[in-house]
Amino acid sequence: MITRRSLLIGMCFVFIAGAALAQRGYRWRMSAPHTERNGVPDWEVNPNFPGDLFTFVRIKYDSYGGRGGGGGWATDYRDSDLNFSLRLQQLTSLKVNPEPIVLELTDDQLFDYPFIYIIEPGSLVFSQAEVAALRRYCLNGGFLMVDDFWGDSQYENMRRELKRVFPDRDPVEVPLSHEIFHNVYDLKEKPQVPSINAARRAMGGDAGSYEWASDGSDTRTPHYRAIHDDEGRIMVFICHNTDLGDGWEREGENQWYFEEFSVKKAYPMGINIVTYAMTH
Incomplete structure (x- = not known):
């Protein structure tokens, strides 16, 4: 049985102005020396409660496009996971x-962790x-949490694989009014985060995306879909036509991208998702 223990006790949140976060984050990320943590600062863990921690768990899958050999599971690894863990530590009381x-997924340790992350599932094929x-x-x-896949055919592949997991349940679009978009950061729209190479800056200053799908389908609209349990709790949260992980990974590479996509979209949405997962 998944347990959250004292992770939930006193769970409150600290808000930091986006401009200050952007300036500080970009500076430390660019100037820190390269180490095995790629410049991401470390922090101490209370030795008396070594297990009472939120751990970001990325899922490794063997099949990709049905060919085997892996591939997509490691996208944005390891900077994405390190940066997001740091921001959770800095910006929340977790x-x-x-x-x-x-x-x-078949590791016995899986049940020690209440949150898991799968990336680039557009060609993923689960084993039985x-x-x-x-x-x-x-x-x-x-x-x-499922993240970073684009277009109709990639979504259809993920939907088909999740149908194997939950034959009696289907993903449904999560409305913007749902608490997952407002529980910490009050998001006014469903955020779309392109990869750093597909980020677009219009002449008027608006930020957008040049992301495209190999099947030619429309990628302009981000979709956030969910599979619920019998009590209406979200069990699977599907982030489609968006790449939150790149917003976490690339925060130190470009000031404009960091301010427009990491600070305003990727981190707020990610923190909201983890908050929901840890309180439901």
Whole structure:
């Protein structure tokens, strides 16, 4: 059974002005020396409560496009996971593990962690063992976030694989009025984060996306869909036509991208998602 223990006790949040966050974050990220943490600062963990931490868990899957050999699961790794863990530690009262981890769905340790993350699932094919493990994980209180895939065909692949996991449930579009868009940061729109190379800056200063889908389908509209349990709790949160992970990974590479997409969209949405996962 998934447990959250004292992670939820006293869970409150600290708000920092976007401009100040952008300036400080960009400076430390660009000037820090390159280490095995790629310049991301470390922090101490209370030795008396080593298990009472939020740990960012990335899921490794073996199949990609049905060919085997992996591939997409490691996109944005490891900077994305390190940066997001740091921002959770800085901007919330959660006690966060400075070392994110990678697990397979069939790993026995999976049930020690209430939140897991899958990236680039556009060609993912679950094994039957992964299907059974993910179903058991979610129905026992776990939360899966799916991120970074574009266009109709990639979504259809993910929908088909999730249908194998939950034959009796379908993803539904989550309305902007849902608490997941407002529980910490009050988002006025469903955020779309392009990869850094597809970010567009119009002459008027507006930020947009040049992302495209290989099947030619429309990628202009971000979709946030969910699969719910019998009590209406979100078990699977699907971020489609957006790439929150690149907003986390690339925060130190370009000041404009960091301010427009990391600060305004990727981190607020990510923090809202984790907050929902840890309180439901």
